[in-house]
Every structure is written in structure tokens, then in C-alpha cells.
Amino acid sequence: MKMQAAVMTAVSNPLEIREVDLAEPKANEVLVKIKATAVCHSDLNTLIDPTTPIPQVLGHEGAGVVVAIGPNVTTCAPGDEVALSWVPYCGTCAFCRAGKVNLCESAFGPMFAGTLLDGTSRLSMDGGPCYHMSLLSTFAEYTVVPEMSCVRMPKGMDMVSASMIGCGVATGYGAAVRAAKVTAGSSVAVFGIGGVGINAIQGARIAGAAEIIACDIKDDNLETAKKFGATHVVNSREVADPVEEIRQLTEGLGVEYAIDCTGSTAVGRMAWLSARKGATVVVIGAYPADAELKLPAGGFHRLGKILRGSFYGDVNPFDDFPKIARLYMEGRYDLDSLVIKRIRLADINEAFDAFHDPTAKNTGRYIVVFD
Ligand SMILES: [Zn+2]
Ligand SMILES: [Zn+2]
Structure with missing residues (x-):
């Protein structure tokens, strides 16, 4: 499918809103319609890093609704609302077997290569390759992510608040x-x-x-x-x-x-x-x-x-993300005050400009909200 995304096309340049092609989810992958995505300092670190594979759709803090699932996906279904984790774990390595799933290394090779877990990309632009950030690429209308990155949210959870859970909040x-x-x-x-x-x-x-x-x-x-x-x-x-x-x-x-x-x-x-x-x-x-x-x-x-x-705060996303969401829904965890400003995808560079402003608040997040 064709969609709009904020793309890093050159080191340290402003992101460009471009039309990007997104392929169908393969086995153990999920197509998610992004509802909200938060802009984190790690997005800036990726943008200024000369080793980042480009062009790349940035963004690694997001929440949305499952639209379609690839073969073998069992933990979520179309219609589910999910918060995304950038540390999908394999479940079988020595660290996962020891219960330390935050230390699973299966995602790091693909993460640095800008691909999904199978070493290939679902993104393309102008007929050429385009890369994923942290297996998530949330600065886009849609994304394809590993099933193990999709954490189901409790019914009624606010998606703007959910979009922040998977990174600084959980950590x-x-x-x-x-x-x-x-x-x-x-x-x-x-x-x-x-x-x-x-x-x-x-x-x-x-x-x-x-x-x-x-x-x-x-x-x-x-x-x-x-x-x-x-x-x-x-x-x-x-x-x-x-x-x-x-x-x-x-x-x-x-x-x-x-x-x-x-x-x-x-x-x-x-x-x-x-x-x-x-x-x-x-x-x-x-x-x-x-x-x-x-x-x-x-x-x-x-x-x-x-x-x-x-x-990653020693968290297990499937255990801790829903807990944080429930605490939020009970009024015991403040996510609302972490929102600095809601912006449109077209204005995403405003969030990056704020990182360079020494007087800007650095406890919260600019959030791109999709209709
Ligand atoms: Zn982050
Ligand atoms: Zn593992």
C-alpha cells in the first residue's frame, strides 16, 4: 500500500514527508495503523548518526490498531489496539530462557541494518529500498512490525498515552x-x-x-x-x-x-x-x-x-505495558502531563527543533496524532 511517512533522507537534514510503499506483513508480522507516535531523543540520535541506513522512516514510540496479521501470528488480531515495543524478544535464547527478555539480542542485528527480523524491509520509496527504525518506523500512517513488538492494550486505553509507554515510560x-x-x-x-x-x-x-x-x-x-x-x-x-x-x-x-x-x-x-x-x-x-x-x-x-x-528497565513488555496502561486508566500513573504538544505528521520537524532549544522542557514528548 502507499502511505505518507516522515523519512530521513540525509544525515541531520529535516525529515521529509514522502509517499512510501509498505508491503504486506510476512510470517510473524503485523500491519498496524498508527494512531499516535511520540518523538524521542533517540530519533534525533538516529537522524544525526552517519551509520544510519537511509532513506529510513524514523519513529520508535507508537500505538495503533492492528489492521492485518501475517501467517503464524497468534497474540493479536485485527481490531486490537496495541502499544509498540522496540525490543521484540525471541523466547528461545539463553537470556529469554532465563526470563531476562529485555536482554534478548535477536533484534539488534536487524535494528542496525534497518530491517525487520528476517533481514528484509517491507518499506520502499521511489522504487528503491527504504529502511525501518528499531523494527517499528512509527512516523508513518501504517507500519509492519514483529508480532513480538505488538502489546495489546486494555479496552478503552487512550492511544496518545499508549504511544509513549514503549520507551522512556517503560524504561x-x-x-x-x-x-x-x-x-x-x-x-x-x-x-x-x-x-x-x-x-x-x-x-x-x-x-x-x-x-x-x-x-x-x-x-x-x-x-x-x-x-x-x-x-x-x-x-x-x-x-x-x-x-x-x-x-x-x-x-x-x-x-x-x-x-x-x-x-x-x-x-x-x-x-x-x-x-x-x-x-x-x-x-x-x-x-x-x-x-x-x-x-x-x-x-x-x-x-x-x-x-x-x-x-529497557528490565521490563517484559507483555507484562509491564498493560500494567502501566491500567495504572493510567485508574488515575494512578500520569501520562497526560508528559504530552508537551500534539502535532500533525507534516509538522514533525517542530519536535526535532525543540531538542536544540536549551530552554525546552525535556521531560515530555511531542506527539504526532493521526486522525
Ligand atoms: Zn524512545
Ligand atoms: Zn531471546
């Missing part, structure tokens, strides 16, 4: 609920209040944390954090010693859970030092490939602390 929520396993009545510090951090705050709140300390360098983000459940805020640029500040808020002990969403090893060190003995420290932000994390090692064994990384 942040999962960092607190799945990776850190925050317990009721506990103390939590979240470092870096962006699209992931704001949801780590919400995850900690849902888990029943009594004390949630948001740490960031922007007062704007810290004010937003309070609306989402932070009980205390620390502007690490304005206080002399953020670690000391956090200790003072926790009877001199430090927090029981620290979550670093920044991608900065200097902040990772801060998170480690802010955590008390026996605490769990989760690194969810991506450190640069060649970075080294330096921590004081003397007496390390006596601290009994756990330092762990988490990819």
Missing part, C-alpha cells in the same frame, strides 16, 4: 519497579529528570517509596519532578555537595535506592556515594562506550551495596 518505570525493586516506605534518589527519570520518579511513587529525591541541574525539571511524586529536590549545580545534601535528607545514611538516568559517570559516582550500606544502585542511562566509572574501593566489601546496570 524509567522499570528502573524503579523491576531493576531497583523499590519497596514501600523506602527512600529513593533519581538522578537526571528527563524522559526516563520522570518515569523512574513515578515508578518509585507507584512502588510506595516514602521519600523520593529528584536530582538535576535544571530547576524546571525539578519542579516537574515534584508534580510526578518527588518529595525533595536537589539542584546539584546550586548546592555545594549534592551527596551530603542527600545524606542529610536521609538521617545521615544515604538512600536505599539510587537510580542514575544521566549517562554521566560523574553522576554515577554521585549516585553510588548517595546510597547507604546495603542499597541498590541502578544505572539506566547510557555511559559513553569508552567511559570508566571510578568509585572508592576501600572497604567496598563492608558496604554490601549492589551496583547494577539495567537495559
